[in-house]
Amino acid sequence: MSDTTRTMTLHVAVLAGLLALQFVLPAYHHGNLARVMVLASYAMGYNILFGYTGLLSLGHALFFAAGMYGMGLAVQHLGAGPLPALGAGLAAGVAVSAALGALALRTAGVAFMIVTLMFAQAGYLTVLYFGTWTRGDEGFVIAQAQRVLWGLDLSDPANRYFAALALFAACLLSVLWLVHSRFGRVLVAIRENEERTRMLGYDVFAHKLAAVILSGAMSALAGACYGLLFGYVGATFASVQYSIFPLLWVLLGGAGTVLGPLIGTLFMFYLIDLSSQVTTAYMLIAGVVLVALTLFAPQGLAGEVRARLWRWLP
Amino acid sequence: MEFAPYLFLATLEGAVTAAVLALTAVGLSLVFGVMRVVNVAHGEFFMLGAVLAWWVAHMLGGHPGLGFAAALLIAPLMVGLIAVAADMTVLKRIEYDPERTIVATIGILYIIQQVTLMTYGPDARPVEPPFNTRLAIPWFRFGEDGVELYWPWGLATTSYKLAVIGAAGVVLLCVWLLMARSRIGLLMRATQLDREMALAFAIPVERIYAIVFGLGAGLAALAAVLIVPISQAHYLMGGDPLLLSFIVVIIGGLGSLPGTVVAAILIGLSDGIISVFFSPTLAKILATLLVALVLVFRPQGLFGVRRA
Numbered sequence: 001m002s003d004t005t006r007t008m009t010l011h012v013a014v015l016a017g018l019l020a021l022q023f024v025l026p027a028y029h030h031g032n033l034a035r036v037m038v039l040a041s042y043a044m045g046y047n048i049l050f051g052y053t054g055l056l057s058l059g060h061a062l063f064f065a066a067g068m069y070g071m072g073l074a075v076q077h078l079g080a081g082p083l084p085a086l087g088a089g090l091a092a093g094v095a096v097s098a099a100l101g102a103l104a105l106r107t108a109g110v111a112f113m114i115v116t117l118m119f120a121q122a123g124y125l126t127v128l129y130f131g132t133w134t135r136g137d138e139g140f141v142i143a144q145a146q147r148v149l150w151g152l153d154l155s156d157p158a159n160r161y162f163a164a165l166a167l168f169a170a171c172l173l174s175v176l177w178l179v180h181s182r183f184g185r186v187l188v189a190i191r192e193n194e195e196r197t198r199m200l201g202y203d204v205f206a207h208k209l210a211a212v213i214l215s216g217a218m219s220a221l222a223g224a225c226y227g228l229l230f231g232y233v234g235a236t237f238a239s240v241q242y243s244i245f246p247l248l249w250v251l252l253g254g255a256g257t258v259l260g261p262l263i264g265t266l267f268m269f270y271l272i273d274l275s276s277q278v279t280t281a282y283m284l285i286a287g288v289v290l291v292a293l294t295l296f297a298p299q300g301l302a303g304e305v306r307a308r309l310w311r312w313l314p
Numbered sequence: 315m316e317f318a319p320y321l322f323l324a325t326l327e328g329a330v331t332a333a334v335l336a337l338t339a340v341g342l343s344l345v346f347g348v349m350r351v352v353n354v355a356h357g358e359f360f361m362l363g364a365v366l367a368w369w370v371a372h373m374l375g376g377h378p379g380l381g382f383a384a385a386l387l388i389a390p391l392m393v394g395l396i397a398v399a400a401d402m403t404v405l406k407r408i409e410y411d412p413e414r415t416i417v418a419t420i421g422i423l424y425i426i427q428q429v430t431l432m433t434y435g436p437d438a439r440p441v442e443p444p445f446n447t448r449l450a451i452p453w454f455r456f457g458e459d460g461v462e463l464y465w466p467w468g469l470a471t472t473s474y475k476l477a478v479i480g481a482a483g484v485v486l487l488c489v490w491l492l493m494a495r496s497r498i499g500l501l502m503r504a505t506q507l508d509r510e511m512a513l514a515f516a517i518p519v520e521r522i523y524a525i526v527f528g529l530g531a532g533l534a535a536l537a538a539v540l541i542v543p544i545s546q547a548h549y550l551m552g553g554d555p556l557l558l559s560f561i562v563v564i565i566g567g568l569g570s571l572p573g574t575v576v577a578a579i580l581i582g583l584s585d586g587i588i589s590v591f592f593s594p595t596l597a598k599i600l601a602t603l604l605v606a607l608v609l610v611f612r613p614q615g616l617f618g619v620r621r622a
Contacts, residue, residue: 056413056417058416103606103607103610104606104610106610106611107609107610107613109412110352110412110413110416111609113352113413114560114605114606114609115606115609115610118560118602118603118605119602119603121557121602122599122602122603122606125595125598125599125602126599128595129595129596129599244420247417251417279432280431281428281429281431282428283424283427283428284424284425284428284429286421286424287420287421287422287423287424287427287428288421288425289421290417290418290420290424291404291418291421291422291425292421293417294404294408294414294417294418294421295404295407295408295418
């Protein structure tokens, strides 16, 4: 089998497996998996920037929240239907990521991390400041009647699962296409050696900016879908924690791998889910996993698989 | 109250914030300057200092002065040791790689915060100040026969707040003496200037790193012990000092100690004054945006000199 066939077989098999799980999973895990797929889409968006372009952002909650609030505010205050609302969320994400990218990409390394962190913090505080419209920490619920898309009620578990799977599949296939495209290869080249890429005549800044916008757009779409599918929009999703989570998921699953974000999100979600039955201090697990990962497995799970078993894994 | 005494009161409150902030930020700046790493867990060392201060004062009981004095010695020392342990078990093993250090210290942040939540609990607890006399401040006005003094209602501070400002000044002076006059300070500066060359001259760079990391954390803890009689010890209290220290260190120029102190006074005073007259959330939004823009357009800080 050629590498391309293997890759396609593996990823189609994963999608088919997720589709099949819809019919066998008990209700609780069924709902969880829908959530995990949306969050994994967010992580895949993060992975475009972190895993493939080598830019570590600590402010992706800004994009996630831009999508979520773009969608939520359009529904709440403009009475938009689900589809225009998702469009509004996506547009908000693109606008915010373009603005942030244009500014933050003037810096590099640690300064880039701090600048993204600061902008995300400012975004979070802005959500709190305009509490009249955003309802601040309390958030607001999107009514069931406003969550009907093409006659499908998205609050129904089965429909919600299919919608989450559709989003996940779309993101997975776009990332898969991206890493095989010329554009994606330039991003990897920038990650590996920025100066050399510039010397070869590529416009590094333009490519990085495009990566930020692409990553921001995918994160925003995931945010908008999260709000729409689970019917809640709140300031927690703009907080620092939601910037750290995708980093954690991607690091755990394997940065720069297509399936890594799904593996990492699934693993971490259930780790926190199980531990929160024991203690309220579930973020302790996140902290320990972060430290352990930086110490022992900087490549993550899928990264280790690629290094040891399947060298063709994209 | 009239405007002028009110502004004076806000300035005084700002000066207390500035004093504590200067200590915390100098700790962060020291770590960044010498080790070239950003310690995201710095705010949690601050929190740990406050919580340990409560614990020490609570265990000792007796006169509040005794408990406080003990806390002033024990809490920074313990926090410093915890930081040294974190440095030797985690940071040393990832070889102080700047980006991986940030990820690892985020992990340490959550570990410290959540362990505190599990042991100390979610309550905010006070530590009694050793002395707390209320001092009314006179103000002047132009009466019928020239300038006369009077005591406006509400214009007052406490002796403890003035002591905090004084203590912070003394500690900062000690840090300066340590850096500029002592042998260990010389070794730190040598490591900061050129790590490779310092190694070649047989300076134990890794030990210096551990000491600097412990010292930075100890300074944050000391600042927290000073402030805990005014505010309270709570497991989430590390967020604001971290953010403000970041702001101060960046505005003051990364790794420059005098710049850090100047910026701390500037930010502390303006934070105090702005929060009195405007919404604190708006003040924070403006401050974070300012930091981001300074980093983008003037990475050497407002007072720093561009490095070659």
